[in-house]
Amino acid sequence: MGLLDTEQGKRRLLTVEVPVIERYNEGRDPEFRIRLVPMGSVLLLRYKLKPAHNPYELETRLLAGYPMVPPETRVLTPLKHCPHLLEGQTLCMWRQGSTRAASRWDPGQFTAVFAVQAAWRWLACYEIWHETGEWPLPEAK
């Protein structure tokens, strides 16, 4: 399925993703709103999060196979190397087969805004790790 070039993908965007992104943006400071940037077969969500003291620029990529393929989120602001951080500052957020619902991407239950919220949670953990050296959430199991 191509998110941007099939009827199924377009319907998912228009009836599921766009309305929740618009609700997310409603009343939010303009610099913290989600912007959409189509890039070939990929749809980028660009946004800023500030879980504690520091603001971070992020990008969530909805690939052509989305939502069957989970979204990928990377932080554009330079980070220190830390746990749960993959190549290219991509956040390790989904562990398929996990017994924890929030750690397993579910295309029938989650939207792109869930991925944004998961990134917020990841960054909050990062800030605590930065101060204490300990990642405050257990590993996904």
Added chain:
Amino acid sequence: MRHLFQVGIGSGGMPVLDALVQDRRIGHVTLVEPDVYQQHNVERHLFPLSAVGQLKAEVAREWLMDRRPELEVTIVVADLMDPARRAQIEAAVAVADVGVCAADTEAAKYHFDALMRRHGKPWTLGEVLSGGIGGFVHWFRPGGPCYGCVASHLKRSIEEEKHASPDYSQPNGAVTESRIPASKAAIMAIAGLHAAVTQLMLEDVADFNPGFTSLLLTLRQVPDLFREAFRPHRMTINRSPDCLICRKPEREIAAEDLDVALTEALERLAHE
């Protein structure tokens, strides 16, 4: 005469097809399968060693013609999700009575589900669990739970890793197994159940209801997972009102308005 639309004629799909076409109510079969039969398939497949290097769809057609010469067989040598073959696949589903999904990727199962819901067709799905420890047979009807509802209920994993494409220039080359392979016996056991459920569905397509929507048969005892081997579990999974795959959208958009609506939405959200 019934028209069967089947996707996937690998080691799991071919025995289902072989069992089903013995049913004389089936007069037409449409098969969708892009792959070439390879050396590493032989161990678990019905096809002979001599068929290595040929398209699975072509070999399946010969197999069927040997057994039911009067059967009408249409093959589509393509990936189910190939946009270039979409019209042909949609047309085949539109005239089919029952769908059989033997695809082994989550994306293909979701795609198959969407196709069947779009055309209001019932269908069945067979899944052998990694290592052959058991397997599922699910059945779906228009208006019932979709594959997304079932996958959410079962806390099903989707695939993140990207599998390497087969090398068609070397059909005899080694292919890395991405999962623990199931034995041929385990595959045949689940395929037999899949065929039996589908055959029952053919008896009464409109009012089929065997008393479950998903049937799990354990084939091995697995610590912390399956207490006993050879134990059936009949599950009824309901349609989830919150399922993002099949719920009714707040507003309907006509197919011809999709492009304009999407362009407007992307434009609106580009400048936030």
